Amino acid sequence: MKPPKPISPFRLSSLLRLQKDPTLALQLFRSPNPNFNPKKPLRYSLLSYDLIISKLGRAKMFDEMEQILHQLKQETRFSPGEIIFCNVISFYGRAKLPDRAIQTFESITGYRCKRTVKSANSLLNALLRCGEFEKVRETFLGIYKDGTPDACTYNILIHACCRIGSLDDAWNVFDEMKRRGVLPNAVTFGTLMYQLCMNLRLKEAFKLKEDMLGVYGVKPNAYVYTSLIRGLCGIDELSSAFRLKEEMVRNELKLDSVVYSSLISALFKAGRKEEAFGILDEMKELGCKPDTVTYNTMINGFCKEKDFEAAFRILDEMVEKGCKPDVISYNVIIGGLCKEGKWIEAKDLLEDLPRRGCAPDVVSYRTLFDGLCHWKQFKEAAFILEEMIFKGFAPRSASITKLVDGLFQECNLELPLTVLDSLGKGNLVDVDTWRIMVLMACKKEKLSNSSKVVDTLVIT
DNA sequence: ATAGGGTTAG
Structure with missing residues (x-):
């Protein structure tokens, strides 16, 4: 049998691209040639770094991803492109890890990579996703260190204003953008349109639709139409919504599943x-x-x-x-x-x-748990509770109160202890649970049992 | 994969 040839850097990249399982991809990256002389290590290509980092980031395997980034930092043969860091920052944003996003942003130059407004924008968006509005502000103020804000920067800021519910602020950013000579694009209008339609301010929304083409020369796209269609459905103007759909066809815009899903949703709601x-x-x-x-x-x-x-x-x-x-x-x-x-x-x-x-997921369990409590299926509820906590999902605390309340009303004093035990295992015993446990036990004037409750509480 | 739109629970 012929001995297999060692994997080349090029081949490693193709294999990484094909490997859907991030753990197996990591294994492949770490030891691409397990049967060969380790004195001649494989010279990883930049592409293979890019691929493995993206795979690990998407899978939220951040410790492993950081190890690869550390390895990349030691490489002297090339400088990684900024896009890798933009991706890492957005992975942290999606995972609601704002501090790690900031750390990544600050580490970029240590990789011999030039930082531009692109990674600053990635950071802005990550912070926005995390709801860190004050940090969005700070980052924006510091953006001039890396360049000048572009349309993307302003679009993220407009989105941030919309998220905190202030359309006035959004318009201010829009004006600021124009003052700075940055042209609004379809995303800018899509974002503003979304917020107007969400607030059912349809008159202003249609005015904006006119202006975006007439004043700014930006053609309304499917995003803009979807918001308008949803807005119209929201005020029970289904026929107008369908007329807009036809207008999309006339304007040769492709109708996509998003437009159709909105219409289907509206039709069901209208019976x-x-x-x-x-x-x-x-x-x-x-x-x-x-x-x-x-x-x-x-x-x-x-x-x-x-x-x-x-x-x-x-x-x-x-x-x-x-x-x-x-x-x-x-x-x-x-x-x-x-x-x-x-x-x-x-x-x-x-x-x-x-x-x-x-x-x-957590919604599946909470939905069933709440449903069981509502229909007074407490035994089943306690069982589901244990299972969900075992899986690391926390119930809503109002549901727990309801469950324990219901159990005491049925004079069931044993099951609450089981519930308490489950909650203790998940470290989920809060003040409310304490209060209701003691209160209910005392109410029933079963002192022996209430002291048992207190015992359990003390242990947990 | 630097930015915007559709479905659930709360």
Whole structure:
């Protein structure tokens, strides 16, 4: 048998690109040639660094990602491009780790890489995602160290103003942008339009639509239309919303699944579900594939109508069409079932998720837990509670109060101890839980039992 | 993968 040749740097990059599993990709990166002489280490290409860092960042494997970054720092053969750091900063933003985003930003020059407004923009956006508005301000004030703010910078600031709910501030930034000679683009108008439509300020929104083309020469795109369509649906102007959809066609804008999902959602809310199917057919005819959100919208519609059979049919259709249901698809159904008192079905569905290839999330558990408490299925609730805490998901504290309250009303003094035990394991015993436990126990005047509660509380 | 739009729970 011929001995295999060692992997070349080029080959490593292709293999990394193909490897979907971040852990296996990391293993491959760390020892690409396990059977060869380690004295001749592989000379990693910049591309392979880029690939592994992005994979680890997307998978939130930040310690491993930092190790690779450290290794990259030692390389003297090349200087990494700024884009790598932009990506890392946005991974930290998505993971709600603002301090790490800032650290990364500050470390860039240590990699022999020039810092520009691009990484500053990445940082601004990461801080915005983390809700760190004061730090957004500080970063913006310091941006001139790296260059001058561009359209992207101002767009992020406008978005930040919208997020804190101040359209006035957003307009101020818009004016400032123009004063500085930076041209607003489609994203600028898309962001402003979104906020106007969210607040149902449709008159101003349509004025902005006129101005963006007439005054600024920017053509309204699908983002702008989607906001307007949703705004119109929000004030029950469905026919106007559909007229806008036709206008998109006339303006040769591609109708995408986002536009269609909005319309389908509106049709269901207006009790016109038959037409929703017509829209679904139209999508298919125009070659616009319904995606997970489109199907989720329909599932939600059917659940609101208590038509769970139809909801499950959509779920089957998704699987058939190769569109994978996500955790939201299931959470919607679990929530709908709980609301109707069908908690057995809800529980069965949750327990079936792993088999269906979907990991339940904190919403799945909270929904079922709240549903069980609402229907006074306390034993089941306590069981789910233990499971969710074991998985690291915290219940809402109001739900716990409701559960314990309900148990005492049923004179069940044993189960609260089990609940307390579960909460203790998750370090979730807060002051409210304390209060209600002692209060309820004392109310029942079962002093022996109340002292037992206190004992358990002291231990936890 | 420097910036904006659609579905759930609260």
